[in-house]
Amino acid sequence: MSPFFKKAISSNNITAKEATDAVRTLLRYIGENPDREGLIDTPDRFCRALLELTEGYSSNPEEILSTTFESQSDEMILLKDIEFTSTCEHHLLNFSGKAHVAYIPSEGKIVGLSKLARIVDTFSQRLQVQERLTQQVAEAIAKHLNPQGVAVVFEGTHSCMCVRGVRKQSAKMVTSTMLGQFRDSAASRNEFMSFITKN
Known part of the structure; x- marks a missing residue:
C-alpha cells in the first residue's frame, strides 16, 4: 500500500481514499478503465503529484x-x-x-x-x-x-x-x-x- 493512503491529505479531513476515488471517477468520465494495468496506480500518483505541486500552501512568507x-x-x-x-x-x-x-x-x-x-x-x-x-x-x-x-x-x-x-x-x-x-x-x-x- 502506498504511503499516501496512510493519512488524511488535508486539514479539511479529505482522506487519501476519497481523493484517489475522485481521480478514478475522472478517468471513467473520459472513457478510461481505471482498473487496467497502466492506470491502476495513476490516482495515487496524481494525488501525490498534486500535493507536491501545491506545497506553497504550507509555506509561511513571514x-x-x-x-x-x-x-x-x-x-x-x-x-x-x-x-x-x-x-x-x-x-x-x-x-x-x-x-x-x-x-x-x-x-x-x-x-x-x-x-x-x-x-x-x-x-x-x-x-x-x-x-x-x-x-x-x-x-x-x-x-x-x-x-x-x-x-x-x-x-x-x-x-x-x-x-x-x-x-x-x-x-x-x-x-x-x-x-x-x-x-x-x-x-x-x-x-x-x-x-x-x-x-
Missing part, C-alpha cells in the same frame, strides 16, 4: 523573510532568472518560466538571496493566475522587509494556451508589479528593466 541581516546598502538588490512552475487555477494545467525580483533596502535590512527564490516558490506552488502570483510576491516582500521599493516581473509559458484552446506554442505572458521607488521613479524602474533584459 517565516521565510524573518531572518534579516544588517547592511548599509541602499541600492537595488536583484535576483533574476528564478525558475518557477505553477498550476493554472482555471484549467489545472502547468505554467512555468522565470521570475525577476528586486528590492531597495531600507533601515539597513537585507535578506538572504535564497529567501527571494523561496518566496517565488511559496506563491507559485499554489493554484494561481500569473497576474496575482506576481502581485503576491511583491507585496510579501514589501510587507515583511519594508524596503524603499520592490519590483517583480514574471515571464511564463502557459500549457492552457499551448496544448488546448488557441494552441499558441511560443506565446509568453509577462506580468509586473512595481511598488514604492520602482513605481515612483522612472530611473529606478528603467535600471531594473535594463538589468533583467541583459544576457
Whole structure:
C-alpha cells in the first residue's frame, strides 16, 4: 500500500481514499478503465503529484523573510532568472518560466538571496493566475522587509494556451508589479528593466 493512503491529505479531513476515488471517477468520465494495468496506480500518483505541486500552501512568507541581516546598502538588490512552475487555477494545467525580483533596502535590512527564490516558490506552488502570483510576491516582500521599493516581473509559458484552446506554442505572458521607488521613479524602474533584459 502506498504511503499516501496512510493519512488524511488535508486539514479539511479529505482522506487519501476519497481523493484517489475522485481521480478514478475522472478517468471513467473520459472513457478510461481505471482498473487496467497502466492506470491502476495513476490516482495515487496524481494525488501525490498534486500535493507536491501545491506545497506553497504550507509555506509561511513571514517565516521565510524573518531572518534579516544588517547592511548599509541602499541600492537595488536583484535576483533574476528564478525558475518557477505553477498550476493554472482555471484549467489545472502547468505554467512555468522565470521570475525577476528586486528590492531597495531600507533601515539597513537585507535578506538572504535564497529567501527571494523561496518566496517565488511559496506563491507559485499554489493554484494561481500569473497576474496575482506576481502581485503576491511583491507585496510579501514589501510587507515583511519594508524596503524603499520592490519590483517583480514574471515571464511564463502557459500549457492552457499551448496544448488546448488557441494552441499558441511560443506565446509568453509577462506580468509586473512595481511598488514604492520602482513605481515612483522612472530611473529606478528603467535600471531594473535594463538589468533583467541583459544576457
